[in-house]
Amino acid sequence: MKTRRNFLQKASLSALALHLSPFTPISAMSKEFLNTQNDDTPLRVAIMGLGSYGTRVAKAMKDCKRAKLVGVISGTPSKIEAWQKEYNIPAKNCYNYENYHQIKDNPDIDAVYVITPNGLHKEHALGAAKAGKHVISEKPMATNAAEAKEMVDGCKAAGVKLLVGYRMHFEPKTQAVINMRKDGEFGKVLFFQGLSGFVIGDPSQWRLNYELSGGGAMMDIGIYSINGARYMIGEEPIWVTAQETKNNPDKFKEGVDETIQFQLGFPGGAVASCLSTYSMNNLDKFFLNGTKGFAEMQPSTGYGPIEGRTNKGPLTQPHVTHQTLQMDAMADIILDGKEPLVPVDGEEGLRDMVIIDAIYKAVKTGGKVSLI
Incomplete structure (x- = not known):
């Protein structure tokens, strides 16, 4: 069995991470969606897994009005260093796969977006939930239904929201x-x-x-x-x-x-x-x-x-970067309890x-x- 770090380093080599705005019809988007953007309260997100898709999400979040990238979790120190410079992330918001549970003591992070390989989603999502952070899991949310049910139950028990990256x-x-x-x-x-x-x-x-x-x-x-x-x-x-x-x-x-x-x-x-x-x-x-x-x-x-x-x-x-729409909408779900047109829970x-x-x-x- 290879180390988890090696698994995640391989994930970053894959350029293929095809994955699934507003909550209302496009005709009503400008009124309801833009109203939420006037709220100054951001959803402060740490991305776990800094591979190709994590990078895509981070770049898209630069244009978000409601969601903000504030932290990273990675097993590769060089990636953490590069992301700190690129996204102005403070050192206190940087973690690895051995110490990320300490995120529970960090009040500046609200949610963890798990973008690691599928087989690690359950472990990482439940770890973030036990630390008291809301969880966004990339899809598929697990490797089978039993694992997915554990994630749903674990997040409910921890009192945090669990969302899935259905862009x-x-x-x-x-x-x-x-x-x-x-x-x-x-x-x-x-x-x-x-x-x-x-x-x-x-x-x-x-x-x-x-x-x-x-x-x-x-x-x-x-x-x-x-x-x-x-x-x-x-x-x-x-x-x-x-x-x-x-x-x-x-x-x-x-x-x-x-x-x-x-x-x-x-x-x-x-x-x-x-x-x-x-x-x-x-x-x-x-x-x-x-x-x-x-x-x-x-x-x-x-x-x-x-x-x-x-x-x-x-x-x-109109076309808007999918991940930008997704993250702003998820901020509305987590912070304001909004209901999307199609569920992402x-x-x-x-x-x-x-x-x-x-x-x-x-x-x-x-x-x-x-x-x-």
Whole structure:
């Protein structure tokens, strides 16, 4: 077993960290969302895990109005030093993986954003919670539903909030489609398609290490189609079927999925057909079809501007860096108790983990797995 520091140093080598604004429709965003920005009370955040995605979040937070980066937790001293200079972080707010529990004595930090490998999320989230800090966990929130439930229960017991980094829940074009569906503009929803994938690189990275990732493409990119199916259809699935294809077993070891096709059934009669892969590019597409209309988004979850159209025309909502919107919105949730359009709490993350567990079970059994 390698050291945790080595695990986290490998995490920083991965340039692939695809992960899911305001709480209201885009038409109402300026009034309600900007009102919250007038509050001078910031959410003071320490980022745990200074790899590629942690860096992306930190840069996005420079433009936040309500959330502020004030601390770091890392096993690499050189990274801590660089971040101190880049983000003006005082030495008293810098910790490593051995002493971060001392954060409980630091009143200048309100929340810890856990952006370490999946297999360390539970340990790090519960450590932060026991220190009395609110927790934001990057997704997937854990490696399985049992771990996710432990995180939910542990944060409740500690009296702190647990949120999950579902950035797409705050993205304006995504919110516009959700609101159209809620308003009945698509009629009865019948079908959803989610295509999530890319060709992954470095075979030695932590995302291809089962102990750290808990799986493969499904954990990293397939979760977007799972979560997207739920918020686009607006229901919770009641069954799942799945099939796995593995063409490169040398790269994708036991337990690390390369490609999985999966299907979800919903109580209203809608079905979802989705693909999760680490072996194909040009896959970032959502399609929703109903009796009165449709929505198509491509790219649907990437970092750059989301593009899409519905039967009524193109989606024209403005692009704002997703992580900037996410962190300001999460500040509103933690500090003011605001309710987002789509939940981002631990229970939301737990639901995705239950579905992922069922997908892996369906792959092994070849049968339909009930979710009720």
